[in-house]
Amino acid sequence: MNAPQAIIEKIQLKDGREITIETGKLAKQANGSVVVRMGGTMLLATVVANKDASPGVDFLPLTVDYREKFYSGGKIPGNFFRREARPSDEEILTMRLVDRVLRPLFPDDFHAEVQVMISLISYDKECMPEALAGLAASAAIAITDIPFNGPMSEVTVARIDGQLVINPSRENLEKADLNILVGATKDSIVMVEGVMDEITEEEMIEAIKFGHEEIKVQVEAQERLAERVGKSLPKREYSHETHDEEIREKVWKETFDKVYEVAKTPSAKEERHENFKAVLEEFLAQYSEEEVETVEPFAKIYFHDVEKEAMRQMILNEKIRLDGRTPETIRPIWSEIDYLPGAHGSAVFTRGETQSLTAVTLGSVKDANMVDSVAINYDEKFFLHYNFPPFSTGEARPLRGTSRREVGHGNLAQRALSKIIPAENPYTIRIVSDILESNGSSSMATVCAGTLALMDAGVQITKPVSGIAMGLVTDPESGKFTVLSDILGDEDHLGDMDFKVTGTADGITACQMDIKIQGLSMDIMETALKQAREGRLHILGEMLKTIDAPRADVKPHAPKMEVLEVPKDFIGAIIGPGGKIIQQMQKDFDTVIAIEEIGEIGRIEISGVNRENINATIAAINEITFVPVVGEVYNGKVVKVMDFGAFVAIAKGTEGLLHISEIDWKRTDKVPYSEGDEVEVKFLGFDDRKKMKLSRKVLLPRPPREEGKEGERRENRDSRPPRGDRREGGDRRGGGDRRENGDRRQGGNNRPSHSGRTDERPAGEDTFKPLNEGENPIDEKPEGF
Structure with missing residues (x-):
C-alpha cells in the first residue's frame, strides 16, 4: 500500500523561517487532522465534533487538550510510571491560550460537543511549540465542515534588543523585555497575554499590531488549505436551539x-x-x-x-454602572498587613466585594518547585498558587482539585510579580492567594495582596505592583462604546471585554485580554490602556497607605539566608564522606545547607532562623575552603613549639612554620611562645617543598640602619646572589652544593627552608643557628605537616 499524498501549505516568516501545514496523511478518521511543522518542532492537531447536541445543553461543550510527548525531545518521563501522566501547569496554560481564542469563534447557537487535541510529537529547541498550538488547532477545524467563524492563529511577539520578532527561540526569549502571545482572526484581535519589563501603553499597542500582521498571513494559508481540501464551504447544518x-x-x-x-x-x-x-x-x-x-x-x-x-x-x-459608579471609578479599597502571625508575610486586600488573603513563605533552594517537561527542566524559586473556593461566590459545589482557571489566574499574578523580585534574592518564595470573596478581578486582587505580603515579609522588591481589570460595552449600530475600570463579575459576564493589566508606576509588567466581539479597533484598545493606567495608579496609592516600602529585614521567625560561592573543587570536602561533614554542621548549628554547581563555582545557600548560627556555619565552611593569600595577615594560633620555630595554624587544618629567624628583627635564641598562644603573622608564600612560610617580624617596625661596614653590608644585602651561588664551590663547609632551599649539605638532613631570612636579618648576625651532631629539626615537626 502506498502512503497517501499529503496536502501541504507553506508560510514564510519575515526572517526567512518556514512553517508548513500538512493534512491527509495522519489521523484520517478524525473530522480534521493537520501536522504543523517549524524547524524540527511538529504538532499533530485533531478535531472531532458530534453531529447533535446533548439534550438540555445550552452552551458550547468545547474541550481543548494539549499534551507534550516526551519522546518528542528524546526524553523518558521522570515519574514513577515512566509515562505521560496528568497535564503539567505549562500544558494547561497552553490549552487555555488556545481555548480562549477558539471559543468565541463558534456560533452562539452551536452546542454540539467539540474536542480539539494537540500533541507535541517532535521538539526542536529553536522553535517553541506553544506559539504553533493555536495555528494547528485552527487549521484542523478549518478543513472540516464544523461551523466556525475562523480561521484564527496565534503568534509570540517579543522585543529583543529593541527589535520586535515573531516566534523566537526559548534562548532568545530570555533576553526579551516584552513577551506576549497574540491570538486573532484576519479582522480582529481576540486574545493577548504576556509579560513585560515596565513598558508603555504605546509600546504594547505597537507589539499587538506587529503580531496581527503576521497572523493575517497565517490565516490566509489556512484558507488556501481548506479550499484545496474542499471544506471551505458549506458548513454542516445544525439546529441546537428552539425558540418561541x-x-x-x-x-x-x-x-x-x-x-x-x-x-x-x-x-x-x-x-x-x-x-x-x-x-x-x-x-x-x-x-x-x-x-x-x-x-x-x-x-x-x-x-x-x-x-x-x-x-x-x-x-x-x-454612564451609570450596576453598583452606581461612573465608568472610571474604582471600588472602595481597604488592606491590612501582618494579619497572619505564623506566616513570613501576609496581607488582606479588599476591593469592593472582592477579597484576597495572601501569604508569603520563604524557603531555601531545597524548597524550589521542580519544573520538568520536554522543553524545560529547572528549579523555580518564585511561584504563586491561586485558590478559588466555592464559598467565595456563595456557592456549594464539589471540590475536584485545582481547576484550569486557578492555574491560569495564578500564572498571570505570578508573571506580574516576578518582574519585581530582585535578581540577588537568595530565597525560594511561595505566595498563596486564597480568594475569600469574588465579584470581579480576583486575580488582580491577588497581585495587589501579593505585593503587600512581599513587603510585609521583608522581601526587597524593586517596586510595588498593582493590577486592574478593564471592561467594555459597545453598540455596533450607533458606534458608541464605554470603557469600564475595575469591572464587576456581571460586567465581565455581560460585557464585551475582560482586559487585565498589571504594572508599576513606571510601566506595564503583565496583561491578559479576552475580546468577546469581532472588529475591536485599536482606538478602543488605546483608550482602555490609558484608562487602566489611571486606575492602576489610584489602586497603588491606596496600597501604599498600608505599607510604602519593604521591611528592612525578614521577621524574627522567618529564615535568614546567606549565600557563599566557592571553587567547585571544595564541594566534596564540605559534604564529606557520605555527607558526614555537611550533616554534622546542619545538626550543630540548626541550619539548612544547600549546594549546587554552577559551572566552576559551588553555590552554597545557608538558611536558619538564628543569624548567629548562620554566621557560625559560614565560619565552619570558610575553614574548610580556606586558601591563604600571599601577603595577607592572619591571626594564628601556635600548635607546636620547636627549637627552630613554631608551627602556627592560620585556619583549621592549615598550618605553617614561623621560623625563629622570622619572629623578630633582633636575634632570637629561644621561641617565645607556648602552645595555644595567638600570634599575628604574614603569609610569605610557599617554599620549594610547597611548605608555608610565615613571618611576624615583617609586621614590626624595622630598626634603624647602622653606620659603617656592617651597615653597608646590610644595605647591600638585596643585591647579593643566593647563598648557593656566592662561591664557585658553594658550601662553606665543603663537599656540598649550596642550594636555594637553604640546606647546607649535599644529601643532608633535608632541613626546612629558611628562604626570606637573609633579607630581613639585622647586620652582623649569623644567618643560621649551628646544628649539633645528629640534630634534625624536621624530624620533630608535627605529624602530617
Missing part, C-alpha cells in the same frame, strides 16, 4: 423597564441578583403550573438577554 418568538416578545415587553430600574439602583451583588430574580418570578406568576413548565425554559433564556441589554444601555446612555 411569542414568549420572547412578551418577556422583553413586560420585563425590560423593570430590569432597567433594578440595574440603575445601586446595590450589592446578592441583593441585585435577588431583585432580578423577583422580576422573572413576577413574570412567570401569570402562568398556570402546567404553562410554566413550557414557558420557563424560554423565559430564562430571553430574560438573560434582557438583563444584558438593560445593563449595556444604562452604561452607554447614562
Whole structure:
C-alpha cells in the first residue's frame, strides 16, 4: 500500500523561517487532522465534533487538550510510571491560550460537543511549540465542515534588543523585555497575554499590531488549505436551539423597564441578583403550573438577554454602572498587613466585594518547585498558587482539585510579580492567594495582596505592583462604546471585554485580554490602556497607605539566608564522606545547607532562623575552603613549639612554620611562645617543598640602619646572589652544593627552608643557628605537616 499524498501549505516568516501545514496523511478518521511543522518542532492537531447536541445543553461543550510527548525531545518521563501522566501547569496554560481564542469563534447557537487535541510529537529547541498550538488547532477545524467563524492563529511577539520578532527561540526569549502571545482572526484581535519589563501603553499597542500582521498571513494559508481540501464551504447544518418568538416578545415587553430600574439602583451583588430574580418570578406568576413548565425554559433564556441589554444601555446612555459608579471609578479599597502571625508575610486586600488573603513563605533552594517537561527542566524559586473556593461566590459545589482557571489566574499574578523580585534574592518564595470573596478581578486582587505580603515579609522588591481589570460595552449600530475600570463579575459576564493589566508606576509588567466581539479597533484598545493606567495608579496609592516600602529585614521567625560561592573543587570536602561533614554542621548549628554547581563555582545557600548560627556555619565552611593569600595577615594560633620555630595554624587544618629567624628583627635564641598562644603573622608564600612560610617580624617596625661596614653590608644585602651561588664551590663547609632551599649539605638532613631570612636579618648576625651532631629539626615537626 502506498502512503497517501499529503496536502501541504507553506508560510514564510519575515526572517526567512518556514512553517508548513500538512493534512491527509495522519489521523484520517478524525473530522480534521493537520501536522504543523517549524524547524524540527511538529504538532499533530485533531478535531472531532458530534453531529447533535446533548439534550438540555445550552452552551458550547468545547474541550481543548494539549499534551507534550516526551519522546518528542528524546526524553523518558521522570515519574514513577515512566509515562505521560496528568497535564503539567505549562500544558494547561497552553490549552487555555488556545481555548480562549477558539471559543468565541463558534456560533452562539452551536452546542454540539467539540474536542480539539494537540500533541507535541517532535521538539526542536529553536522553535517553541506553544506559539504553533493555536495555528494547528485552527487549521484542523478549518478543513472540516464544523461551523466556525475562523480561521484564527496565534503568534509570540517579543522585543529583543529593541527589535520586535515573531516566534523566537526559548534562548532568545530570555533576553526579551516584552513577551506576549497574540491570538486573532484576519479582522480582529481576540486574545493577548504576556509579560513585560515596565513598558508603555504605546509600546504594547505597537507589539499587538506587529503580531496581527503576521497572523493575517497565517490565516490566509489556512484558507488556501481548506479550499484545496474542499471544506471551505458549506458548513454542516445544525439546529441546537428552539425558540418561541411569542414568549420572547412578551418577556422583553413586560420585563425590560423593570430590569432597567433594578440595574440603575445601586446595590450589592446578592441583593441585585435577588431583585432580578423577583422580576422573572413576577413574570412567570401569570402562568398556570402546567404553562410554566413550557414557558420557563424560554423565559430564562430571553430574560438573560434582557438583563444584558438593560445593563449595556444604562452604561452607554447614562454612564451609570450596576453598583452606581461612573465608568472610571474604582471600588472602595481597604488592606491590612501582618494579619497572619505564623506566616513570613501576609496581607488582606479588599476591593469592593472582592477579597484576597495572601501569604508569603520563604524557603531555601531545597524548597524550589521542580519544573520538568520536554522543553524545560529547572528549579523555580518564585511561584504563586491561586485558590478559588466555592464559598467565595456563595456557592456549594464539589471540590475536584485545582481547576484550569486557578492555574491560569495564578500564572498571570505570578508573571506580574516576578518582574519585581530582585535578581540577588537568595530565597525560594511561595505566595498563596486564597480568594475569600469574588465579584470581579480576583486575580488582580491577588497581585495587589501579593505585593503587600512581599513587603510585609521583608522581601526587597524593586517596586510595588498593582493590577486592574478593564471592561467594555459597545453598540455596533450607533458606534458608541464605554470603557469600564475595575469591572464587576456581571460586567465581565455581560460585557464585551475582560482586559487585565498589571504594572508599576513606571510601566506595564503583565496583561491578559479576552475580546468577546469581532472588529475591536485599536482606538478602543488605546483608550482602555490609558484608562487602566489611571486606575492602576489610584489602586497603588491606596496600597501604599498600608505599607510604602519593604521591611528592612525578614521577621524574627522567618529564615535568614546567606549565600557563599566557592571553587567547585571544595564541594566534596564540605559534604564529606557520605555527607558526614555537611550533616554534622546542619545538626550543630540548626541550619539548612544547600549546594549546587554552577559551572566552576559551588553555590552554597545557608538558611536558619538564628543569624548567629548562620554566621557560625559560614565560619565552619570558610575553614574548610580556606586558601591563604600571599601577603595577607592572619591571626594564628601556635600548635607546636620547636627549637627552630613554631608551627602556627592560620585556619583549621592549615598550618605553617614561623621560623625563629622570622619572629623578630633582633636575634632570637629561644621561641617565645607556648602552645595555644595567638600570634599575628604574614603569609610569605610557599617554599620549594610547597611548605608555608610565615613571618611576624615583617609586621614590626624595622630598626634603624647602622653606620659603617656592617651597615653597608646590610644595605647591600638585596643585591647579593643566593647563598648557593656566592662561591664557585658553594658550601662553606665543603663537599656540598649550596642550594636555594637553604640546606647546607649535599644529601643532608633535608632541613626546612629558611628562604626570606637573609633579607630581613639585622647586620652582623649569623644567618643560621649551628646544628649539633645528629640534630634534625624536621624530624620533630608535627605529624602530617
